Amino acid sequence: MGMTMIEKMLARKAGLPQVAPGDVVTVEVDMCVLIDLQFATLWMQPSRIHDPDKVAVVMDHAVPAPSLKDAEGGPRARKFVADFGIKRFYDVGRHGICHQIIAENGLARPGEVLACTDSHTCAAGAYNTAARGLGPAEVYSILCTGSTWFQVAPTVRYEFGGALPESVSGKDVFLHIADAYGDAVNQNLEFGGSGLASIPVGDRRTIATQAAEISADFATFGVDDVLRDFLDRHGVTGYQAAEPDPDASYADVRRIDLGILEPYVARPGTVSRNGVPVSQAERRRIDQAFIGSCANGQLDDLRIAAGILRGRKVADGVRLLVTPASQEVYREAMRRGYLQDIADAGGVVTNSTCGACFGYHMGVLGPGEVCLTSSTRNFTGRMGSTEAEIYMASPATVATSAVTGVITDPRSLTS
């Protein structure tokens, strides 16, 4: 019987002709990405590792160090990369959020396996990579041994048709899927179809990233001309893409007409069956607007935000925080004037880090506050107080709402 995209990848990496849901397979891991937090608590340097060329270390979650504990992690990370000759080290100044660094530096390759200590590692599925977030102990184990195991889960395929309308982004596609179909616990997601061509690679990454929010295992996209072009530009060559067999067996196949989608917002707590088109949403007053994170701090996101904010002002009583996903995004956004537009409008541009996304530093919410975020996760308490409410939407919706002060459809803004 045929295999789905992820089954193809896992079978290949396990050296098996065939895998099926339920199978437990041991696979070789092509790239193992460690993050700063791993070094901050209980780090112990191994006596040997599998292969320094298959390791990257990214300083992202808590940089520059907001606490003594994080500050103590930095030197351990630097010692580790020096001792083992790890070349892919993204220290403060050439850093970025791990999933952005993975994208910019071509660390995720089609048909290969990538592991990282952040739960949104499924992001790299946008590049046809079997990528997963794993716990620190497991990533450590992969660092040492170069392999790990997976239990193959059933796959749900999303077949995109039509084309993405103007002002509708990957975030909206995801929020629609999460609202319409709910959780995907112990399922893999696969995305393809003729409509894929209208979804830019950055937006595909937003969708893949957020698969973690509906509890999915892997989330992978097929390889098309748009992706091939992206990979070429990032120096990714000589790969063996994984495409599903025509007779692959799916838990479900769901058709999405991109052409009829509109901007969405998820209400506080979860994205699962908790969204609504912004046009029908309550016009809730907001205290904080956040554009950032691995999902939506990309250059295109900043371009869209700057376009909306140029010549406008952030509403009184609203804090707009903008966090570029990497130092490279920051520098390019500065060169292109996006940061100027954002700051002129009254927004605060921060250095690249995870920061407000996980309520750790730079933009923690207080009790009773309402935040509209373009980041990845809207759990209660995620960004600070458990008495704060977190709505989630696209950068366009967040920027527009920062200007009006209430949750607002980006299509309603007149020039």
Add this chain to the structure above:
Amino acid sequence: MTTTIRGRAWVFGDALNTDAMYPAFAMKLDIPEAAKHVFYQVRPGWTSQVRPGDIVIAGKNFGLGSSRPVAQLFRHLGVAALVAEEFNSLFLRNAVNAGLPALPAPGVTRLFRDGDQGCFDIATGTYRNETTGATGQARPLPPLVLEILASGGVLPRLAEQGYLPAELADVLRSGAIPADAGSGGA
């Protein structure tokens, strides 16, 4: 290793996420301090009631969220096993890798109430509520997972295989520090 786990049950609801068990502010604390905040939103004060050997039983989509090492906190509190209607796979892996048994058991929350005595065999999947006499059957954990648990988690296993400096391997074997290698992501 014995694959049978006996203990007092604590029963929780659906979709308990990692941020509810290991909030960001607790990530700035050491493990013993951080462990005081497990379930701080859903059941404040629980960490002073839980006793070593207790079993946490949860509903669907247990552990949705981050890779942060929540299992370390449960181990610190002495929790003997996690059982749930359904686990987020990352959360289940993290538990197993930390040496904490985690058994998916559909239907389990209907058979248990807080304080009931439970007995779970992770190798056969059979379980029993010793207070009420009700029994259930889950799918046994795969052999590879049982092996990791028998080693006490991945780190003791790596120590056995010589990946860790000898002094650390000794400390790990003594169980003096939790079997983890750093804090997880978000």
